[in-house]
Amino acid sequence: MLPKYDPNDNETGVKLLEDLTTNAYQIQQQVLDEILTGNVQTEYLNGYLNGQSNKELFKRKVPVVRYEDIKSYIERICNGESSEIISAQPITELLTSSGTSGGQPKMMPSTAEDLDRKDFFYNLLVPVINKYVDGLDQGKGMYLMFIKPEISTPSGLMARPVLTSFYKSSNFRNRPFNRYNIYTSPDETILCSDNKQSMFSQLLCGLLQRDDVLRVGAIFASAFLRAIKFLEENWRELCSNIRTGHVSDWITDPSCRNAVSFILSKPNSELADLIEGECSAKSWEGIIKKLWPKTKYIEVIVTGSMAQYIPTLEFYSGGAPLVSTMYASSECFFGINFNPLCEPSDVSYTLIPNMAYFEFLPVEKNLGEVTQDVLCNEVSDHQYISQEDEKEIFDTVDLVDVKLGHYYELVVTTFTGLYRYRVGDILKVTGFYNNAPQFRFVLRRNVVLSIDTDKTNEEDLLNAVTQAKLLIERLGFLLTEYTSYADTSSVPGHYVLFWELKKKGDDDLPELDPNLMEQCCSTLEESLDAVYRRCRRKDKSIGPLEIRVVKHGTFDALMDFCVSRGSSVNQYKTPRCIKSEEAIKILESKVVGRFSSQKTPSWEPFRMKI
Structure with missing residues (x-):
């Protein structure tokens, strides 16, 4: 289900996206068939299907679940039982979700093949952004990336956030050259476990290579703004490093220090004076374009709860557009924004049909119960309820059968052991690209x-x-x-x-x-x-x-x-x-x-x- 293609071949990438979205129905059927055929003998599925990989039986017998319904299976694997409880492929790690269960992060199963799927997904971003932004192969991205703490479960499997998993993988470290993954930050600075050393080092490398920077960003708007705040507090020390050609002594991580020292090869008082002049100004309005003048866009997620940061980002941006490229979670990578230069309020994501098998629970506005929330808050966190929550049983809707303007809760069946799992995201159908629907993220249920x-x-x-x-x-x-x-x-x-x-x-x-x-x-x-x-x-x-x-x-x-x-x-x-x-x-x-x-x-x- 993962076609091979050279991410530098833009024409092939465009054709692949056209094929995926045009044949969305057929691909979804193939995805479900592959998942069922491969996993029907697992303890979980066999308990419902008795060894049959029939799609209709799957829909009729396998329940739509939340995390609490499958938590015991995950915990058994954490304790050392076989992956075959839920997955025919070996589970190689557990991805910790930002959603919680009993005060602790949820843990999502992942396999080695899943890293290849993420690679494929990231490569699909290249032809999309190239359609709207020229010349990205002529420079680099100052993209700030960080790892977070991880632990070993009793089974020996590591549990860690999804991005930490990806950055630590050989897929990331050995990534092939393409215009989308050339960064100012050396891998050693990204993989530094001390967030302060990592932040300082990545910003220092970004400033040293300012003339090469064509895009800036981080995964979340909050992380990017935290970097700007860090820059406000530390620009004098960063300038001192550039002026003297010496990395601050408190950068003690050996790999990180060596990588930065290689880039900071000699003193550069001219660059230090330029940065000092911009950063010492009374206002930091437009500071991004002042420090990185060739910036074509700022890449950050600004949908969902991140939308609250849009005004602050616009203050610092200097007019550079805010771009949300993708929709993903610990459970699965879902969709791509096919119109990346649109206004943040208009961002919609096209779900990529070979990432997982997608179903949708119809959602209705609960006008009677939450009218006061809507009127007080313009948008209510409780404005939508699933029909299932109304104690009625409704069939889920397949990907290609959703209706324009309707609201749904996303349900996924993954290649990694999640079956008919309620992600908790409420989405609105805003259009179609070929035969693949496009969704606007509305809210995260109950947050x-x-x-x-x-x-x-x-x-x-x-x-x-x-x-x-x-x-x-x-x-x-x-x-x-x-x-x-x-x-x-x-x-x-x-x-x-x-x-x-x-x-x-x-x-x-x-x-x-x-x-x-x-x-x-x-x-x-x-x-x-x-x-x-x-x-x-x-x-x-x-x-x-x-x-x-x-x-x-x-x-x-x-x-x-x-x-x-x-x-x-x-x-x-x-x-x-x-x-x-x-x-x-x-x-x-x-x-x-x-x-x-x-x-x-x-x-x-x-x-x-x-």
């Missing part, structure tokens, strides 16, 4: 807060608040209402919770003990999941959580605002996450105290609960 790769749902937030409020209840305080929002006005962004408190038997709020409230902030962070805590402690991609205490009656004012927008008083319930700027201003105007966590939460790379 209310996200800054980086963290995804906090309403239940996780409630559990954390429940733990924190115990501290104040012992002193006779009551938490009468709360809501939250992701504050990305600064880098790194952070969670903000608005709390309305009262003393038992009294509406007047006495003076709050700052130490107690800071403890509440820390308790909240300790109670959030492992991905959040990693982002806070290890990656430093999320700032300290903040509680803003508001006056008595503030949430009544919030309700009045929502009602004024058309919400029903009878159906109103306080949104647990606020996105409306007007609603946030109402809450902000009532703040009487601000408290932040004064310590980073504990974090372990992985805790097996088996």
Whole structure:
């Protein structure tokens, strides 16, 4: 299912994309046939199909599942049982998802062939971007890439994030030359486990090669902005390195230091003066084009929760377009944006039909239950519900049978051991490319807060608040209402919770003990999941959580605002996450105290609960 082609052969790449999208139905049938034929004797599938690889039987007998339904199979493999529980091919590693299960990252099975599939997918990006941007083969990309912590499970299999897996693979290290994978960052700087050393080294190499840079970016908008913030804080030291031709002594990783020293081969005071002149300006507006003047675009994911960073990116961009090229997850690489220079709000992804077998659960707007959320927030995180969640049974829809303008939840059957798995993403059909549908990412089911790769749902937030409020209840305080929002006005962004408190038997709020409230902030962070805590402690991609205490009656004012927008008083319930700027201003105007966590939460790379 993976045709071989030279990624430098643009004509062949274009033809391949045309074939894949034109023959989407046939390819999807071939994909399902290959998956079933190869895996029908696995314990999981055999339990439903009794050794038959019939597609109709598969649809009728194999259930649509969430992670909790298959978690025990994954845990058995972690503990050393055979991959054949779920996959005929040996599972070579487990990919940790940013979604959580019981406070821990989900683990998705992966095989050696899956790395080849990712290679194929990345190579398909080349003819798409070449259609819109000329001359990329004349320079390099300053693309900032980082690895994250990984652990060994009891079976010896490594569990790690999907990008860490790819960057550490021989597929990445031995990648063939093509215009899309020539970077200013040496592999040694990417693979440096110390994120600060890695960031400094990659930015230094990017500045040294500024005249070769034709595109800049990172996977997520949050990561790219974190790099800009790091540059703001460290440009003087970077200039000093360039001026002296000497890498800072605190860059101690031997491979990283040697790779950077090779590029920083001699002093360059002229370049240091130029960078210093740009970075010492009063405003950093347009700094990207000033430091890397040949930049044709900024490549970052700006869909979903990353859309909140668009205004900040545009401030720094100097007019360079923001490009979201692909849609992927730990479960599978899904689709490509065939119109990469479109506005961020218009980004749609064409699902590539040989990546997996795709099904879709029809989704309806739940107008009765969430009207107030929609009216308060413009877009509600609870605006859509699957028909299955309404306790009715509906058949899934195949890839080529989705309808324009309709909403669906994505379900995948992969080559790596996931069968009819609900990814949790809600998508809207926006069009078709040949016979392959195009989808706009709408939201991640149940996620209310996200800054980086963290995804906090309403239940996780409630559990954390429940733990924190115990501290104040012992002193006779009551938490009468709360809501939250992701504050990305600064880098790194952070969670903000608005709390309305009262003393038992009294509406007047006495003076709050700052130490107690800071403890509440820390308790909240300790109670959030492992991905959040990693982002806070290890990656430093999320700032300290903040509680803003508001006056008595503030949430009544919030309700009045929502009602004024058309919400029903009878159906109103306080949104647990606020996105409306007007609603946030109402809450902000009532703040009487601000408290932040004064310590980073504990974090372990992985805790097996088996």
